[in-house]
Amino acid sequence: MLFDLRPKSRREDIFDREKEFEELEESIKTYPLTLLLGIRRVGKSSILRAYLNEKPGVLIDCRELYGERGHITREDLIRELQTGGSLFSKALAKFRISVDLKFLKLEPKELSLREIFRELNELGEKTGGFILAFDEAQYLRFYGSRGGKDLLALFAYAYDNLPSLKIVLTGSEVGLLHDFLDIGNYESPLYGRIAGEVYVKPFDKNTSIKFLKKGFNEVGIDILEDDLERAVKILDGIPGWLVTFGIEYTKERNLEKAIARTLEIAKGLIFGELKELERRSPRYMIILQAIALGYNRWSLIRDYLAVKGYKTPEPRLHELLKNLKKMSWIEEKDETYHLTDPVVSIILKG
Incomplete structure (x- = not known):
């Protein structure tokens, strides 16, 4: 069922991502470390969940781990690994395959992550x-007291010594994830190691329309081609928003009401994310508003900040824009900045 807001867990429920599945499969075969990248709500988590539904593995939600207390401890991570390992053992039991994972029987304080990684590698050999x-691995920079460096050292150890254990990291804030891994920095534990990268992009216009057509066909609803084109023109090709529109149209059977309701839901989600961003610096929100309103060149953004009462030195503005690009809120082309999600632009315009 395409019109379902929950992350998909079966390949057959995911629309037109065979290329991404093939690239993910090839990367995991080739590299000990794979990055699955793309902006928010584009479907990375669904692709990964569906892939893991077919392969032996465990998925850790880093954003959820971070959100519980604002940082991630060794004990938190071990408990999640134990939960995932237990679920995996039960899944194997259905096929009359038994595994004896020692780390499931001990308290987190009695375990080391390196021991767990070795045991998972032994399981991989079988x-x-x-x-x-x-998932959302950029939050691992909040692991421990050293900005996640202990975990990077463990990834490097697995890369070099555990050939049957493959690590996959997803990231919506692509630049932050790259900065965290810091593979090109001699001082990084992962220096010199090559990671495979798979990018998940929004649908193009034609694919978006086909997606909606299939979704409405599944629920037995006929909708005009013009209405589909109008919805896609507004919501663009991000599957998360297209699914929300499909659900709302199914309820309302009215195009304008369904679009309005989709944008209302989007507003709640986006403002929650923007509040987190604003806590880092109120200037981030002002910059995004400026770009949404068409003040999308460096000098125009600087002037817009000044009008709003935020005079910003040149080096500071460069740093703010660089950070927004790393967090995948904006992209730059020909010295002009654009929001990566057109729906965010609509919301910020008010």
């Missing part, structure tokens, strides 16, 4: 490989 996946 199952043809084991995948340890971290």
Whole structure:
């Protein structure tokens, strides 16, 4: 069922992502470390969940771990690995395959992550490989007291010594994830190691229309081609918004009401994310508003900030814009800035 807001867990429920599945499969075969990248709500988590539904592996939700207390401890991570390992053991039991994972029987304080990684590698030797996946892995920079460097050292150890354990990291804030891994920095534990990268992009216009057509066909609703084109023109090709529109149109059977309701739901989600961004610096919100309103060149953004009461030195503005690009809120082309999600632009225009 396409019109379902929950992350998909079966390949057949995911629309037109065979290329991404093939690239993910090839990357995992080739590299000990794979990055699955793309902006928010584009479908990375669904692709990863569906892939892991077919392969031996465990998925850790890093954003959820971080959100519980604003940082991630060793004990938090071990508990999540134990939960995932337990679920995996039960899944294997259905096929009359039993595994004896020692780390499931001990308290987190009695365990080391390196021991767990070794045990998962041993399991991978029996199952043809084991995948340890971290969703929204940029939050791992809040692991421990050293900005996640202990975890990077463990990833490097697994990269070099545990050939049957493959690590997959997803990231919506692509630049922050790259900065966290810092593979090109000699001082990084992962220096010199090559990671495979798979990018999940929004649908183009034609694919978006086909997606909606299939979704409405599944629920037995006929909708005009012009209405589909209008919805896609406003919501663009981000699957998360297209699914929300499909659900709302199914309820309302009215195009304008369904679009309005979709934007209302989007506003709640986006403002929650923007509040987190604003806590880092109120200037971030002002910059995004400026770009949404068409003040999308460096000098125009600087002037817009000044009008709003935020005089910003040149080096500081460069840093703010660089950070927004790293967090995948904006992109730059020909010295002009654009929001990566057109729906965010609509919301910020008010």
